[in-house]
Amino acid sequence: MKQVYSQISSVAPKPFVKWAGGKRQLIPILNENLSKSFGTYFEPFLGGGALLFHILTERKGQKCSISDLNSDLVLTYTTIRDRIDELISSLKNHEKNYHKDSKSYYYSVRESNPRSEIEKTSRLLFMNRTCFNGLYRVNSKGKFNVPLGRYTNPNIVNEKNLRSVSSILQSSKVAIKCRDFESVLRDAKKGDLVYFDPPYQPVSDTANFTSYTNKNFTYEDLNRLADLCLKLDSRGCNVLLSNSDSKEVADVFSGKSWKIKKIHANRSINSNSKKRTGHFELLIKNY
Structure with a gap:
């Protein structure tokens, strides 16, 4: 069995869920903007984990602390790690x-x-593979509410990738937690790298999508995040943040600690394919 397992898990792990704001297409740019060396890698808005899997693949033995407020998502990571055969x-x-x-x-x-x-x-993974546009969304009561997608033959099991993800999470020093992003302040120390990829601030009245949990990510949360980033900066942490190309974001990160870069990004799950291209977002860092 071990021989079969090693063959299956030899593919490079990639995100096992399609998640709004996923970063797979931006990995080359994000990789260029990582600090050259760092202690523990923290990612408090984990989502699909594209950058995490890239770092674990490129940097063997990298210590990571990852978290998200979506308890179903966090459970999915730990179940894939610990109970892959049953899943x-x-x-x-x-x-x-x-x-x-x-x-x-x-x-x-x-x-x-x-x-x-x-x-x-398995319900979360099944819904993500078969629902409309692969969109994870819950209503105010926390209930998944996306209709069926139009797929001829969706890849529901995707065994090779799931085994690869399980293998790399088992063999790496990765702590997985369900908690609010501010909790990172308890653990991060000088020289660590903290990457924030929060639900984006809307760039228009109709572009507001923050429903990964039943709690919206508000403008107050953005300010709370900016304050946290300043505290991490004063502690000597390397801070990297992705967000929308909006005036609100640029304003709250206008201090001298921050370098802001505008980068080109497509939207992978807009229901209108013509609106998936031609977008920009901001990459903000303190190093």
């Missing part, structure tokens, strides 16, 4: 039932509220 078995069951009657099965799973960690995790 894959559950996903294969979803796949089999989906192909019998995709519509009725999708909505029955969407309405379900499983208790076990395995079933909760």
